[in-house]
Amino acid sequence: MPQSQARPENVIASLASVTKQFGQHTAVDELSLNLYQGEVVALLGQNGAGKTTAVRMMLGLTEPTSGEVRIFGRDPRERAARMRIGAMLQVGAVPEHLYVREHIDLFSSYYPNPLPAAEVMAIAGLTGLENRRFGKLSGGEKQRVLFGVALCGNPDLLFLDEPTVGMDIETRQALWSQIRQFAARGKTVLLTTHYLEEADALATRVVVVQKGKLIAEGTPAQIKATQGHKNIRCRTVLELAFIAALPSVITVRREGPVTHIAVSESESVARALMLHDAALSDLEINNVALETAFLALTASAGKS
Numbered sequence: 001m002p003q004s005q006a007r008p009e010n011v012i013a014s015l016a017s018v019t020k021q022f023g024q025h026t027a028v029d030e031l032s033l034n035l036y037q038g039e040v041v042a043l044l045g046q047n048g049a050g051k052t053t054a055v056r057m058m059l060g061l062t063e064p065t066s067g068e069v070r071i072f073g074r075d076p077r078e079r080a081a082r083m084r085i086g087a088m089l090q091v092g093a094v095p096e097h098l099y100v101r102e103h104i105d106l107f108s109s110y111y112p113n114p115l116p117a118a119e120v121m122a123i124a125g126l127t128g129l130e131n132r133r134f135g136k137l138s139g140g141e142k143q144r145v146l147f148g149v150a151l152c153g154n155p156d157l158l159f160l161d162e163p164t165v166g167m168d169i170e171t172r173q174a175l176w177s178q179i180r181q182f183a184a185r186g187k188t189v190l191l192t193t194h195y196l197e198e199a200d201a202l203a204t205r206v207v208v209v210q211k212g213k214l215i216a217e218g219t220p221a222q223i224k225a226t227q228g229h230k231n232i233r234c235r236t237v238l239e240l241a242f243i244a245a246l247p248s249v250i251t252v253r254r255e256g257p258v259t260h261i262a263v264s265e266s267e268s269v270a271r272a273l274m275l276h277d278a279a280l281s282d283l284e285i286n287n288v289a290l291e292t293a294f295l296a297l298t299a300s301a302g303k304s
């Protein structure tokens with residue numbers, strides 16, 4: 001996020017040295033994290049890393065063993081804090097027999113200043129589904145209703161737990177665009193996801209946790225840059241040993257006809273390949289994907 005927004009007066013939620021223990025097991029370990037107004041933060045981590053526990057503490061659903069959680073400067077269990085939060089529920093938590101419009105009206109009735117129903121319908125992409133029963137909707141449509149329900153109270157902070165699970169690519173991209181529109185109104189989103197391309201597409205900041213501790217944080221570009229390399233793919237007749245000896249080459253391997261080269265600097269390697277192999281073809285140079293960086297970060301943190 002721009003440094004200008006990461007100011008103390010823009011903090012809307014914070015975990016300060018928060019630890020959560022379940023018996024002998026430490027699910028969240030001295031975690032400190034601020035959420036600032038207007039950012040979309042993706043909380044990433046392997047299964048069991050402590051993401052849901054951290055979110056549940058911010059929602060006031062479970063208490064920290066030690067440390068402090070504040071939402072809008074308040075204890076998250078206070079009504080004044082809860083009224084400014086929206087969270088996407090799990091499918092099973094919603095009555096199947098109600099019509100979509102009834103769901104939106106029901107949840108809106110819990111809040112003092114709800115968003116107008118028509119606006120919720122528009123933001124969540126539900127227009128036209130008003131008179132359908134929840135139980136008869138497709139998986140992707142149900143997810144959109146849950147997104148709409150989370151928006152009903154016109155929240156300033158929205159928690160989304162795996163929001164696009166089970167969605168096809170088109171529906172997923174539509175929800176991404178709706179989440180971006182929501183954040184563009186100056187609202188804050190905390191998202192957990194196992195889809196790394198989702199974090200890359202949406203997040204202004206990525207936070208990686210492992211065994212309850214924060215191990216990396218930054219923009220998606222900064223997280224990718226921690227790996228300090230790019231990937232070259234090509235078809236070449238050059239020997240692997242020759243390629244491995246070129247300056248800037250980190251690793252090289254061949255899969256069938258395609259050669260994969262990880263490099264610290266791509267232009268000089270691409271030039272050398274073209275110079276020594278007149279038949280070089282299908283040359284591609286790619287930045288490291290967020291997924292690659294995530295796997296490398298969690299693997300190296302797992303060793304320490």
Ligand SMILES: Nc1ncnc2c1ncn2[C@@H]1O[C@H](COP(=O)(O)OP(=O)(O)OP(=O)(O)O)[C@@H](O)[C@H]1O
Nearest residue numbers: 022025026027045046047048049050051052053054
């Ligand atoms: N109520 C509980 N009682 C005991 N242990 C728990 C409880 N809730 C979570 N844990 C444990 O705490 C650890 C962190 O769990 P958490 O659900 O926060 O992880 P996560 O990062 O959300 O994982 P996933 O990606 O699988 O959803 C896990 O080892 C889990 O088994």
